[in-house]
Structure formats: C-alpha cells, structure tokens
Amino acid sequence: MPDKLVTRNLSAFFGKVRGIKSIDLNFSANVVTAIIGPSGCGKSTLVRCLNRMHEVVPGAHAEGQVLLDGEDIYAPGVDAVQVRRRIGMVFQKPTPFPTMSIEDNVAAGLKLNGVGLNAAERDEVVERSLRQAALWEEVKDRLRKPGNSLSGGQQQRLCVARALAVKPEVLLMDEPCSALDPISTARIEELLLELKADYTIIIVTHNMQQAARTADYTAFMYTGDLIEFGETRQIFTNPTRRETEDYITGRFG
Amino acid sequence: MTSAAAYQYRKLKSNVMMGVTVAATVVTLVPLFLVLGYLLYKGASSLNLDFFIHLPKPVGQSGGGMGNAILGTMQIVGIACLLGVPIGVGAGLYLAEHRGTALANAVRFAADVMMGVPSIVVGIFAYAVIVRPMGGFSALAGAFALAVIMVPLVTRTTEEMILLVPHELREASLALGIPRWRTSVSVIVRSALAGIATGVILAIARVAGETAPLLFTAFGNRYWSTSLRQPAATLTVQVYTYAISPFHDWQRQAWAGALVLTGLVLALELGVRWVTGGAAKAAR
Numbered sequence: 001m002p003d004k005l006v007t008r009n010l011s012a013f014f015g016k017v018r019g020i021k022s023i024d025l026n027f028s029a030n031v032v033t034a035i036i037g038p039s040g041c042g043k044s045t046l047v048r049c050l051n052r053m054h055e056v057v058p059g060a061h062a063e064g065q066v067l068l069d070g071e072d073i074y075a076p077g078v079d080a081v082q083v084r085r086r087i088g089m090v091f092q093k094p095t096p097f098p099t100m101s102i103e104d105n106v107a108a109g110l111k112l113n114g115v116g117l118n119a120a121e122r123d124e125v126v127e128r129s130l131r132q133a134a135l136w137e138e139v140k141d142r143l144r145k146p147g148n149s150l151s152g153g154q155q156q157r158l159c160v161a162r163a164l165a166v167k168p169e170v171l172l173m174d175e176p177c178s179a180l181d182p183i184s185t186a187r188i189e190e191l192l193l194e195l196k197a198d199y200t201i202i203i204v205t206h207n208m209q210q211a212a213r214t215a216d217y218t219a220f221m222y223t224g225d226l227i228e229f230g231e232t233r234q235i236f237t238n239p240t241r242r243e244t245e246d247y248i249t250g251r252f253g
Numbered sequence: 254m255t256s257a258a259a260y261q262y263r264k265l266k267s268n269v270m271m272g273v274t275v276a277a278t279v280v281t282l283v284p285l286f287l288v289l290g291y292l293l294y295k296g297a298s299s300l301n302l303d304f305f306i307h308l309p310k311p312v313g314q315s316g317g318g319m320g321n322a323i324l325g326t327m328q329i330v331g332i333a334c335l336l337g338v339p340i341g342v343g344a345g346l347y348l349a350e351h352r353g354t355a356l357a358n359a360v361r362f363a364a365d366v367m368m369g370v371p372s373i374v375v376g377i378f379a380y381a382v383i384v385r386p387m388g389g390f391s392a393l394a395g396a397f398a399l400a401v402i403m404v405p406l407v408t409r410t411t412e413e414m415i416l417l418v419p420h421e422l423r424e425a426s427l428a429l430g431i432p433r434w435r436t437s438v439s440v441i442v443r444s445a446l447a448g449i450a451t452g453v454i455l456a457i458a459r460v461a462g463e464t465a466p467l468l469f470t471a472f473g474n475r476y477w478s479t480s481l482r483q484p485a486a487t488l489t490v491q492v493y494t495y496a497i498s499p500f501h502d503w504q505r506q507a508w509a510g511a512l513v514l515t516g517l518v519l520a521l522e523l524g525v526r527w528v529t530g531g532a533a534k535a536a537r
Contacts, residue, residue, distance in 0.1 A: 053428055058353075085430030095425035099443045109429035112439050159425070166429055 004029040004200040005050060005087075005170055010064035012045045012054050019045040021224045022064070027170075027217075032192055032201045034215030034232065036208060038247065042224040043204040047172045050202065051087035052080040068170070085113065088168035092175045094155030096147030096162075103143040105158055106130060109166040125165050133161035134191050153184025160191065164199075171195065173203040177210065189214050208248055212236050220244045289515070296512030299505040304513075309475055309491075315502050319510050321477050322486040325392065326514065329471055329487055330461050332396035337403030338453055342442075344404070345411025345449075350437060361412070364405035375401050376466030384470055392478060392485035395471025399460040406459065410452025414445040450529040458518045464489040488514045 005027040012019045020042040027033050035043045048054040049062045052073060065072045073083045096105050106126045110117060117125065126143065130136040135157040139150070147158055156176060163171060173192075177185040192201055192214045205211050211218050212232060219229040220243070228235060228244045239245045246252055303318045310317030344360060351357045379398035384390055418441050426436040442449070467473075472484040473494065488510050495507035 051428065053424065056424065056427055081430050081432050083430075084428055089428035091421060091425060091428075093421055095419075095421045097422065097426070097440055097444070099446070108426075109431065112426070112429070112431045112435050162429065 002029050003027065004069065005202070006065075006067040006070075007046075007050070008065040008067065010046075010049060010062065010066060012042070012049050012062045013060060014057065015059045019224055020049070020221075023226050025219060025226060025229060027200060027202055029200050030196055030198075031216040032196050032203060032214050033217045033219065034211035035202065035204045035219045035221060036206075036211050036247075037221035037227075038252070039206070040223075041221045043221055044174050046221065047089075047174055047202055047204050050170070050172055051084050051089055053084070053089060055080070085109075085166055086168055087170040087172060088163035088166060089172040089174065090156070090159050090163055090176045093179050094152055094159050096150070096155050096158050098146070098148050100147055101144045102139050102147050102150070102158060105147040106161050106165050109162060113166070129161040129165040130158075132164050132195065133157045134187060134194070135161055151184075153180050153187060156180060156184065156188060157191070160188075164195075168199070170200045170202065173201065175204050175206060178206060185210070208236075220247060222247070292508065292512050292515060295505075295508040296510075299509035300512065304506070304509055308477065309506075312500065317506075319486070319488065319491055319506065319513070321474060322488045322491040322510065323513060323517075325471065325474070325478065325485040326461065326488040326517070328481070329392050329395045329399060329467070329485060330457060332393070332481070333399035333403060333460055334453075334457060336396065337400035337456070338407055340400075341404045341407025341453075341456070342411050342449060344408040346415060346437060346442060348408065348412040349415035349441075360408075364408045367401075367405040368409070371465075372402055372463050373465035373468075376469055379466060379470045387482065389482075390470060390472035390484040392471055392481045392483065395467045395485065395487065396481075398466035398470045399463060402460050402463065402466065403456045406456040407453055410455070411445075411449050414448030414452065415441055417448065418444045447529045450525050454522050454525050457521060461514065461518050462489060464493050488517075 003026045007023050007025045010023045010025075011021055023046060025046075035046060037043050045054060050066055052062075054060050054062050062074065064074070066074060068083070068086065072078070073087075096102075097108060100108060103122075103126045104111070106129050107117070107122055110122075110125065127136060127140075130139060135154060138154060139145075139158075142149075148155065150158060156179075160171075160176075177188050180188065189210065192203065195201060196216075203211075203214065215232045217230065218232040218235040220227045220235060220239075220241075222243055228239060228241045230240075235244060236248055239248065303316060304320075305318060305323060306320045307316075307318035308321055309319065344364070348357050348361055375398050379394050379401065383394040383397050387394065422440055422444060423436060426440040427433065431440070467487050467490050471487055471490070473490045474484045474486040478485040492507045492510040492514070495503040495510065498504065498507075
C-alpha cells in the first residue's frame with residue numbers, strides 16, 4: 001500500500017509544553033490505522049496535527065513535517081483551510097450544526113465553502129454522503145428536520161456524512177464512538193470497514209477491542225512518544241515492546 | 254436526631270425556602286402588573302383613532318393626537334438601530350473571537366463604562382458633536398444619541414451569547430475546511446442568533462423609553478417633521494411635556510402616549526421573538 005500521509009519528526013506544543021515528541025508514522029492509503037494509548041498520551045493531539053486543527057487551540061503549534069501525497073502541509077504558504085478540505089475529521093461528541101436541517105448539515109461544508117451547487121447537484125451530494133454514512137434509509141423522509149433531532153448515534157453518522165460531502169481523501173476520527181451506545185458503535189465500526197475502500201482512515205480510540213476489530217495497523221502511544229507501530233494482529237498478539245504488552249494486557253492505563 | 258425527625262426538619266426548611274422564593278416572585282411581579290394595569294386604566298380611555306393619526310391640538314382645544322410623536326419615535330429608534338446594532342454586534346463578535354487581546358480588553362472596559370454613563374450625558378455629547386455642527390436640533394441627532402446608548406448594551410450581550418456557543422461547533426466547522434470568518438458568521442453567530450436578538454430587543458426597549466437624551470437632540474415638534482434634519486416629536490418627550498402641563502386634557506393624552514409606547518415595545522418584542530423563534534427552538 002502506498003503511503004497517503006507521513007509524519008516526519010512531528011512534535012506538538014501547548015505553549016512550551018511538548019504534547020507529542022518527534023513522531024514518525026506512515027499511514028497507508030485505503031486502510032484503517034488505529035492510534036491507542038492511555039488518556040493524555042497525545043493520541044488526539046497527533047491526529048489534530050494531521051489536519052492542522054492543533055493550531056486552532058490558543059498558544060499551540062506544531063513542528064516537523066506532515067506529508068500528504070509527499071507534500072508538506074506545514075510548508076510555508078500552505079493554507080490550513082485547503083488542507084482541512086482534503087483531510088476531514090469527526091470528533092468525539094456528535095456536533096451537528098444546531099440551526100441547520102439534516103440536509104443543510106450535510107451540505108454545509110460545500111455551501112459555506114462557496115461551492116455553487118444547483119438543487120439537483122445538492123440533493124445528489126446529500127444522498128450520496130448519507131448513503132456512505134449508512135444513514136440515508138433512516139432519515140430520507142425527514143431531511144428538513146433539525147440535525148439535532150436525531151439520536152446520538154445518528155448524529156455521529158450525520159457528522160461522518162458531513163465530513164464525506166466535502167470529498168476528503170483522509171478521514172480522521174477522534175474517539176468517534178466514546179459517546180455512543182454499543183449498537184451505534186457497531187454501526188460506526190461497520191462503516192469504517194466500508195469506507196476504507198475509498199478513504200484513508202485514522203481512528204483514535206480508547207477501546208482496544210475497537211482497534212482490534214477495525215484497524216489494519218495500530219500505533220501505540222505513551223506520554224507523547226510513539227512506542228510501537230505495526231500490523232494490528234502483531235501489536236495485539238506479539239508486541240515487541242514491554243510497554244505495549246503491559247497496556248494491552250491491562251497492566252496499566 | 255432520628256432519621257424521621259431529620260427528614261421532617263429538612264422538609265420544613267424546604268417549605269420555608271420555597272415560601273420565601275414564591276413571596277419574592279410575587280413582590281417582584283405585583284408592581285409590574287400594577288403599573289401596567291394602571292397604565293391601561295388611565296390610558297385606554299383616551300385612545301382612539303385620532304390619537305394615532307392626528308397632530309396635537311393647540312392649547313385650549315380638546316382632541317388631537319400624537320401621530321407625529323408615534324412616527325417620530327419609530328423613525329428615531331429605527332435609525333438608532335441601523336446605526337447601533339451592526340456596530341454593537343460587530344464589536345461583540347470581535348470581543349468573543351479575540352478574547353485576551355489588548356484591544357478587546359480596552360473595548361470591553363469602555364463598553365462597561367459607557368453602560369454606566371447617565372443618558373443625559375449622552376444627550377449632551379450628541380448636542381456637542383451633532384446638533385451644534387449641524388446648526389439645529391434634528392431627528393438624526395436624537396437617533397445618534399440613542400445609538401450611543403445601544404452600542405455597549407448590544408456589544409456585551411452579543412459577546413456573552415457567542416461565548417455560550419459550544420467550542421465543539423467552531424472546531425467542527427473549521428475541520429470541514431470552512432474559513433474562520435465564515436465559521437464565525439454562518440455557524441457561531443447563527444447559533445447565537447436568538448440570544449443576540451433578545452439582547453437587541455432589550456436595548457431597543459431601553460432606548461425607546463429614553464427621554465433625557467432626546468430633550469436637546471431631537472427636541473420635539475408640534476407638527477409632522479418632513480426631514481430627518483428637522484426637530485422631531487417623540488412619544489417620551491411628548492409624554493413628559495404633557496404630563497407636567499396644567500391641562501387636564503394633555504395629562505390624559507400623556508397617559509395614552511405612555512400606553513402606546515409600552516404597546517410598541519411589546520409588539521416589537523413579540524415580533525422579534527416570533528421571527529427568531531424557529532432558530533431558538535432549533536438551537537435547543
């Protein structure tokens with residue numbers, strides 16, 4: 001698999017505090033890569049560096065390189081806004097825009113980016129994105145209802161559809177199931193396996209079973225360092241590092 | 254103390270506190286309804302169609318109305334909104350989006366100080382910067398004075414309402430590749446719109462009831478004013494003039510004017526609530 005996204009010596013800072021330390025990771029195209037590790041180890045910070053959302057936090061900045069198809073997204077002159085259109089993100093808590101209907105939520109990324117769509121194109125994008133997010137059948141009769149009239153699990157899939165509508169190449173998911181019940185979690189996990197045919201997916205998770213079920217590759221982080229990275233099966237059955245083994249066997253974290 | 258006795262004691266405390274809060278609510282509401290009731294009682298009898306469409310009659314003649322003052326208040330408050338609301342909302346957005354910068358802190362401090370400035374001082378200010386250079390009293394000067402009072406109110410409520418919008422919404426929008434300005438306008442301000450509208454109504458209600466700053470800006474006018482550069486009648490100044498007059502007929506009309514002013518503010522409030530109601534419901 002070719003590498004879609006590569007980090008080179010990537011560090012992230014909050015003021016003077018270094019949140020992640022010189023991370024080198026290769027994310028292959030069309031696979032799911034999971035990032036696991038105990039709370040506060042820098043998992044979320046790492047994925048937020050991958051679409052330049054880290055710098056939105058006041059006082060935060062990143063150093064090093066993140067190569068998307070070989071080009072550094074932190075190079076001078078690169079517009080963070082353009083990067084985020086190519087690398088979409090789904091957050092921990094579902095965040096539908098409360099003033100918008102279901103269909104407006106899906107189309108928001110295009111409409112607010114000034115992409116001119118006629119009604120037919122718009123309907124096509126809305127339907128395609130909702131189908132990809134496995135939500136179409138549940139909402140097709142109430143597209144004009146407010147986005148937050150849906151259940152939590154549906155809202156999260158709406159957020160996936162909203163991210164997909166912009167046609168990103170990479171999809172970052174920051175603990176997308178931590179606020180969801182087991183049934184909704186299962187739906188999102190199924191979704192990941194379907195979406196990886198078209199997207200490069202990177203998922204942060206607290207849940208080791210989730211990583212084992214969904215990810216082709218797994219990275220284990222601890223206190224801001226990348227401890228181990230490899231095929232998921234190898235990480236979970238035959239870890240090379242002591243810390244990884246301790247974590248996945250539940251001895252800490 | 255046994256647990257049953259402790260329960261009884263806690264229940265007693267609960268009932269006493271409940272009684273205190275209910276009493277406080279009643280004490281707050283009774284004067285409000287007395288004022289409104291008395292206003293209705295005194296004012297309604299003098300209300301008729303003439304009151305809304307006619308000019309005041311000269312002293313000694315009965316009848317006539319406050320048509321010019323009703324129109325004047327609507328004009329002056331309307332222009333004050335056109336001046337004050339965009340500036341106030343814009344400044345509030347800046348304060349919320351750029352917290353902690355030196356300019357934001359200075360603007361916030363200035364707004365807080367301005368809210369404490371007596372309105373008659375604002376009137377003197379408007380007299381100095383508008384009335385004197387323009388060479389006379391005018392509706393524009395009145396509107397300017399009211400706008401100066403509105404700006405800090407709108408600024409601070411806008412800031413507060415925008416800060417209530419969850420941080421996650423901003424991040425969700427930015428992560429879609431939506432530029433920051435677009436995120437502010439189409440996601441953040443839109444989500445806060447119902448609250449901002451409420452703040453704007455409160456500011457309008459506040460300035461619609463102002464008399465002092467209009468005394469030497471819009472001044473007053475016994476006739477229809479045909480230009481914004483002319484002195485203009487307003488309900489508050491007219492009510493003030495009529496209420497302190499020795500004529501029984503004028504005093505009756507002052508009550509009617511006060512009732513109409515209250516009605517206008519109420520109608521405006523209901524109107525804005527109706528318009529923003531959809532957004533408020535969706536935001537919940």
